[in-house]
Amino acid sequence: MNDAPVPKEHLLYVYAVVRSAGTGGGPPAVPGDTLGGGLTTVEHRGLTALVEPVPAADFDEAPLRAHLEDLDWLAEVARAHHAVVAAAGRQTTTVPLRLATVCRGEQGVRRLLDEGERGLTDALDRLTGVHEWGVKLYADESTATGAAPATAPAAASGSGRDYLRRRLGEQRARRDADDTAARTARELHDVLTRAAVDAVLHPPQQARLSRAPGRNVLNAAYLVPDERQREFLDAVPPVEERHPGLRLEMTGPWVPYSFVRTGAEGGPEQ
Incomplete structure (x- = not known):
């Protein structure tokens, strides 16, 4: 019997949501100057989240709460967040998420998309062409x-x-x-x-x-x-x-x- 602790699922920083390919959208090309190890996407029911793995040492619940009091750290996160969102927005209708939106693994991102599906879909429709x-x-x-x-x-x-x-x-x-x-x-x-x-x-x-x-x-x-x-x-x-x-x-x-x-x-x- 293995008594080793089960590691927590990796954390994914969620920058924004766009329409999935085949629904009038698709993942855009975004800059490399980001927060973690490289951007990827998670798709769910016609929505695609632009996400990136980030270290738990900075973005797990306790350290994140402490970082939110650090204006210099916040400014760095905000710059990276805006760079990704702005690059995506130049290519397709983009719904930016709140700064420091973090989920546990792809399942957490899909839960976020599922629970917010109606609002996100309405926002994509309302923000197209504006x-x-x-x-x-x-x-x-x-x-x-x-x-x-x-x-x-x-x-x-x-x-x-x-x-x-x-x-x-x-x-x-x-x-x-x-x-x-x-x-x-x-x-x-x-x-x-x-x-x-x-x-x-x-x-x-x-x-x-x-x-x-x-x-x-x-x-x-x-x-x-x-x-x-x-x-x-x-x-x-x-x-x-x-x-x-x-x-x-x-x-x-x-x-x-x-x-x-x-x-x-x-x-x-x-």
Whole structure:
């Protein structure tokens, strides 16, 4: 009798799902810069998952939970995840899965596909022929208000009254700039929502994460049919020309990460 412990089934990182060959899709070619030992596929009922074996030392339940607190590790995983999804999305309709979706062996992946079949199939149908565009609006308060650094009242202005008057003027200018930024963000979102088929408002990004200058006042994603891409881009108003101190940033077209609602999520317990 062999009392040796039975090894756990290997872990598979699941990047995305596409249609299987013969159902209008098939596994695309993807880059080699990935997380583990090379990409492969798992098929189930017309769906194909893009997967890769990954080490249990990093992706089993306990180490993964610890890694999720490590921003540098997460950034590396996110880069590899996005590279695979973006490459697949350039070739076929692709449903990206949540970052760090991990299953135990092919059986776990098939269970994931089986349980999420309806949502994944609906997403593939809904996301065919469309892409995501990201729009961010930033406010640079120093440019918008023209505010100068505060100085000591007596030395800079000759009197405390002049100093207080100047400070009150700066506060009013800052409030006006905040109102302009908020109003412009609402108007921009309304215009672009009408030019898209769907839109999502994300929470404003913190400067320490985005590392972009200015305060983020709009962080939105828009789902745009490929044939209406030019119409969408033409709808973007010249925000920076009209409002000094506001800066518009557009990115895309992307695989529609923000519009994937499948219910298909996995972890090492799958």
